Amino acid sequence: MADIARDDDIIEIALPPRYAMGERVISRSVIRNDGTYNGKDIGDVLVNRGEIGYVRSIGTFLQQFYIYAVEFPDSGTRVGMRAKELCTLDNLPDEVLAQLGERAGQLGHLL
DSSP states (O other), X not given: OOOOOOOOSOXXXXXXXXXXXXXXXXXXXXXEOOXXXXXXXXXXXXXXXXXXXXXXXXXXXXXXXXXXXXXXXXTTEEEEEOGGGEEESSSOXXXXXXXXXXXXXXXXXXX
């Protein structure tokens, strides 16, 4: 069995979850099957970068990280993801909305 790499020294679960149940999020990277997704081969793409999904549940891993179960309607997958692999579309900070300008209004039309 391979060793589990703890890539962060931060204990995420000491803080509240970054995303809420039902929140609309977007994948920041391509997510591939690491062997924990049934019915797909290891290495198969489960979620593409830029795919939009919804947080359906929040769990923890290694008593350190939050794992967000995100449902992606376009691909029909539900995948566990870390906060750093996601970005919110519903609760963008004011400074980000200001930078987006008129394009911020287009976010409401996604999905």
